[in-house]
Ligand code: NAD
C-alpha cells in the first residue's frame with residue numbers, strides 16, 4: 669500500500685516538473701468496470717489473443733474473432749471514465765500534463781476531457797468496413813447474428829483498433845517517442861508495459877533522464893529496473909488524491 673507521503677511526493681514532482689507525460693494501460697480503466705485482459709477472469713484466459721485478436725482471423729474466420737470482440741464491446745462501450753481519468757483531465761487543463769500515451773482502446777481519456785491523447789492501439793468506439801471503408805459508431809453495429817456485416821456493401825467489418833498482425837500507426841509512434849524523450853516526469857499508470865512499443869516508452873524517458881513513477885496496485889517488471897518509485901494503489905483513488913494535493917500546492 670501507499671502512504672500520504674507518497675501522494676505528496678508525486679504531487680510535488682508534478683508541480684516542479686518541466687514536462688509531464690502519462691502512459692496508461694488496462695489498469696487505468698479497471699475502476700470503470702473494464703477488466704484487464706491478462707488478469708484473473710480476464711478475456712485472455714478464455715481466448716488466445718494472438719488467434720482471436722489477429723487480423724488474419726478477422727479476415728478469414730470473422731465469426732470467431734467477433735465472439736471475443738462482442739465480449740470486449742459489451743465491457744467497453746457502456747463504461748464511463750473514473751476518478752483517475754478525470755484527475756488526468758484536470759492536470760492537463762491546469763497545464764501540468766503534456767500528453768497521455770495510451771494502450772487502451774476504450775476512448776475514456778477523450779471522454780474525460782483530455783485533448784492530447786496518443787492512442788497506440790486505436791479505438792473500439794467506431795467500426796469500419798474492410799471493403800468500402802464505411803465507418804459507423806460501434807454501438808450501432810448489430811451483434812446478432814455474428815459476424816456483423818457492412819450495411820452498405822455486406823463486406824466484413826472491423827473495429828478501428830489495432831489488431832495483432834497490424835502495424836502501430838506511425839504517427840502515434842513518432843509522437844509518443846518524442847513525448848517520452850522530451851519529458852522529465854513520466855507517470856506509468858496501470859500497465860505492465862511488457863508489450864512493445866509501449867514497453868520502450870518508460871525506458872526512453874528514463875534514459876533521457878526523466879523520473880519514472882508507477883501507479884499500480886502490483887509491482888511490475890518496471891518497478892525494479894526502470895521506475896524511480898511506485899505508488900502501490902488503484903489509479904482512480906491515487907490520482908484523485910494526487911491532484912487534490914497538486915491543487916493545494918498551486919494554491
Ligand atoms: P497491461 O499490461 O496493460 O496490465 C494491466 C495492469 O493493470 C497490471 O499491472 C495490473 O496490476 C494493473 N491494475 C489492475 N488494477 C488496477 C487499478 N485499479 N489501477 C491501476 N492499475 C491496475 O494489461 P493487459 O490486460 O495485459 O492488456 C494488454 C493490452 O490490452 C494492452 O494494450 C491494454 O491496453 C489492452 N486492454 C485495453 C483495455 C481497455 O481499453 N480498457 C482493457 C483490457 C486490455
Ligand code: ZN
Nearest residue numbers: 797800818821
Ligand atoms: Zn462496406
